[in-house]
Amino acid sequence: MQLVLQNFRLLIADLCQQFNMGHPGGAIGMAAMGVALFKYAMRYAPHQPDWFNRDRFVLSNGHTCLFQYTNLYLTGYKAMTWEQLLSYHSDRPDSLCPGHPEIEHEGIELTTGPLGQGIANAVGMAIASKHLAATYNRPGYEVVSNHIWCSIGDACLQEGVGCEAISYAGHLKLGNLTVTYDNNQITCDGSVDLTNTEDVNKKMEACGWEVIDVQDGINDVEGIVAAMERSREPNRQKPLFINIRSVIGVGSAVAGKAVSHGAPLGKDNVVEMKKAYGWDPEKTFHIPDKVKQFYENIPARGDQFVKEWNQLLDGYSNEYPDLAREFKDRMSGKLPSNWESMIPSTFPEEATPSRKSNNLVVAKMFAEIPNFMVGTADLTPSVNMTWKDYEIFNPPDLVPISGSKGSYKGRYVHYGIREHVMAAIANGIAAYSPQTIIPITSSFFMFYLYAAPAVRMGALQRLKVIHVATHDSIGAGEDGPTHQPVELAALYRAMPNMLYIRPGDSEEVAGAWTAALNHDDGPSIISVSRHALPQLKGLTKREGVLKGAYVLKEEKDAHVTLIAVGAELSFALNIASALAKTNLKARVVSFPSHALFRKQPIEYQRQVLRRNDGIPAVVIEPYVSLGWERYADAGFNMRSYGHSLPGKYIYEFFGYETERMSMGVRDFVKAWKSGKIGRGEYQELLWGPAHEVKH
């Protein structure tokens, strides 16, 4: 065993030395945990890495990626060749050993790196597994029985999103989740007690976790295995926290020091380390045969796991043919083939808040698409994500003071006041298996700033998560500037792989859902209003939404194009009507999504915007202008934060009145024709008392 541990540590040291870069310390300190996990505790199949019932492992302390790469290599993952392992921090753009683990690569369940995300993702995976097990397992046929393992360092205990994840996992009694804490008491700045002196075990217990201590995390593989075996207890009621005392960079001269975290140990140090172990200091990247033999059985063991599971599945298919068919569909990520027809084809004609329109779509789809799992961050009534007949995902023995009994079959998740972990958990659910579950989250749009680091990670990983963001624009009204997201759309319009859509009425909400469900390359945000919006029947088109922008009202000899967006869609039509009375012809374009529009052929884009016909474009959106300069020449955009005023007054306060805006357009068109406006000089047309706002 000592040979294996030494070998692991020396491989890490050599890998960092090679290009004089990398994070050796943590990975070295985690050697024993790695052996316990990859050799003994975890059920997986290196030669069938996508086996559905495999245990999942999440490296939340992603900077110790060499820990994972080296274990992937040693346990026989085919993609992780010797050459690939050696490519860590090389100039190979196709390296499978990037600076942090990436989901695209074999054997990696999730991209990690930004601290605290991984543990939250792992909670998501544990939720997915619990839910599928509760839904599809039958007595004698535990077709979903895998366990979720997560490795963390000090960061995940300090980062807010990690704290949210811990609290919520304890509440949910996720007995299928085990977190190993590489407790080396060192972070970048020095010893942990410089910044954190909380009683970690007590805190974990207070949050409903079972805590096991392992005092010698350097050598006591057996002790770690024993702790890990607790994870397999049937009907566990608590997630397990294994507090493993380790030493960063153990065995080297910089053992226990922060300097070993993010820099190679140094050539001489590595030589000394080898000498102390009794290894040949001249040899680098050496793996003795005994070590190879130690890991040799793992692929075959994995294949055996898969074989047994396939047999189980065969029996299950005989016994429960309908259920098995559904389960297989779910595993392959199939949606009901007629999902699009589940989106209502018509909507009420009276003015409707688009959060309500969204409800009409989601409630129907939720009932018919078992893949949907909807959650909110304690704003269920406000975001209008509520309907009859849904079970709440909660422990079966939980009967809350208000609300109904929990069930792991439940597809409705009350995340609590934890927006960030909501999005990070959704990522974990989505990464568990593509489309087996489609997580849908919801909160006020403003609070997707809290969730943004996780939403970004979903976009980076192209995970299919649908976020329903309500109370967009300034229409949130009396809640005031803290709740009015005037600048947040800029982030999501800039974010690669993200589909941000602002539908303008129910028909466009229908289009937004089609777009989001068709968007296989990342998450979507459907951004809807709090307040009632006129329904522009006959004008708005769901197919138009799919193209990002489309002509709502054409006008052959137009003087100006009005670009209308989301909750303020009708404003443009009102302005066009007002302008018509003064013989100014305005065409109107509905523009719900930059991301979709940019994917259209240039011919379509030109046809919609007609800027080449010499027609200037004016956008109306109570967000800051950033990003609109690509499509418009002027705009009624916010230049400050919002203000606390009830919805009916706030638009007026900022100058979003038909008469006032019409005058603004008229003056702008005049200036435009006169040539007074310099090339590319975007005109901010908003005026009104807004300028007096103090924020």
Next chain:
Amino acid sequence: MQLVLQNFRLLIADLCQQFNMGHPGGAIGMAAMGVALFKYAMRYAPHQPDWFNRDRFVLSNGHTCLFQYTNLYLTGYKAMTWEQLLSYHSDRPDSLCPGHPEIEHEGIELTTGPLGQGIANAVGMAIASKHLAATYNRPGYEVVSNHIWCSIGDACLQEGVGCEAISYAGHLKLGNLTVTYDNNQITCDGSVDLTNTEDVNKKMEACGWEVIDVQDGINDVEGIVAAMERSREPNRQKPLFINIRSVIGVGSAVAGKAVSHGAPLGKDNVVEMKKAYGWDPEKTFHIPDKVKQFYENIPARGDQFVKEWNQLLDGYSNEYPDLAREFKDRMSGKLPSNWESMIPSTFPEEATPSRKSNNLVVAKMFAEIPNFMVGTADLTPSVNMTWKDYEIFNPPDLVPISGSKGSYKGRYVHYGIREHVMAAIANGIAAYSPQTIIPITSSFFMFYLYAAPAVRMGALQRLKVIHVATHDSIGAGEDGPTHQPVELAALYRAMPNMLYIRPGDSEEVAGAWTAALNHDDGPSIISVSRHALPQLKGLTKREGVLKGAYVLKEEKDAHVTLIAVGAELSFALNIASALAKTNLKARVVSFPSHALFRKQPIEYQRQVLRRNDGIPAVVIEPYVSLGWERYADAGFNMRSYGHSLPGKYIYEFFGYETERMSMGVRDFVKAWKSGKIGRGEYQELLWGPAHEVKH
């Protein structure tokens, strides 16, 4: 006492009934806590609201703003007139009763609303107070002796930023901080146990807090006062957590129900409530004389506090005249008048990472400006925010395993791996008293996405906080796409009141610091590189930075303007040289800050960009293009996430090579002249293997 409590609750009920809007339940449930705090425990002076040594109160559960407004009215704040109190949710844009408390208004210390922020701000205020006390108090002269009070609901215990704040406050042993927990066990979605079943008291104790329970939070004013009095114990070593069992909407028919949280109780309910109390149900907004008398003494008591403190300050000034002078300067937010001269006038000429340039500026200013308080989120070596001779802000009895003994005099804050609370605490420090302390934070730019909700709150409140964000652009290299902030600048360029600056060499870093310190209307982000940048001596100008953009290299008959930014500044000069060889004349503009450039007169903007001379502009920045369309016609911008490759390879990988970009510019200029490019059609010029990136 019952009369007072009843009156308070009925006022809240009536205020929400008035316009049939608002959040009554929480405020009603907090009546007893309010009396305990505003009548007994807190030291403040309503008629001298800016008294420096006043206790600070932060309403972290900001939606219960009526709690605060009503108390401000009852205790005699002059601005909070009766008419103002009645303006809650009215159409008055000048209402002092917005939907969440706002810092601009008398008696309000901080804008709150987004949950979890307030408690973190309160920790910042407690740090500020501790620090000033340690620095300026002398035996017998406790010129800084105020206490920080913070009210929270369930959210601040669930939100990640709240958890970070709690953990860090316990670590810091902030005995001058008291948090009252309005424990009504109700959130928007229902009872708290639907989503949170942790043992709160145990968790707080694990985090180093003293916990006191108050079982009857409805009526037991005395019990709450007794608990609060613990706050005044000399040399307290722990922050105090008072767990007050209350009932949301108590006294009404919807008492204890979620529905009382965000909607008025209903007309009939209010009538019933009044009847049950034995009040006249016909009377609204009634305040009996006895209640008025109850609060009557408070302004005079406050004036007495101020008087005594002024006398103390007089004695202090006699005894310690130099110290008193400095203290008074600090109170008035004065910086040394020669602060600008502290910024180095020259820098080393060799290639320097701009994080290093930043260090050269900050280290010098830190030594000479006592107002500076620098902190990092566990990346001190990486962000290069380290130099000789600073004390660490930590409890005096803390001697960490690594690092030196703590001191509350310390001006260096190790926030731990807690970016979000770092920024929120900085807001609290800045809000404590303008410029008395200027908080400076630091982390990788990417992690200012974690901090974004707090950074935004700083911008909304125009708080002077300086964030130093390192590892910007894709130069972070091998850490990979999780650490490369390709889209984040869009958020900060869009954010009102925010000054986002990307300086390109040491000289521009100097300019960035001048700009940030001159920016009194909000926070700044100084965005610097990890890797070494050439020093463009004689070309770059710190005064240029102050204007946002300036001409680096003029060319009379230019064919193209190259816009160069930050870490990639030299790329543009290299392209210009390469183009010169093929007789294409390129002028070069350095463009470190959108926000500053937009403040310049249009004439200056035109002179810098010269787009009206028919010269197209091409920007070079490895961020997505969003926002540049305002100033440029084309750009070498990212269209995907980054990639894990060491710094020297990554620019090449994405096509940021002189030769390649020169060709791109040449082709673009040709297309531009030919008229093939449609009006306003921003050209994405980046090409290369980037298109194969899977992220």
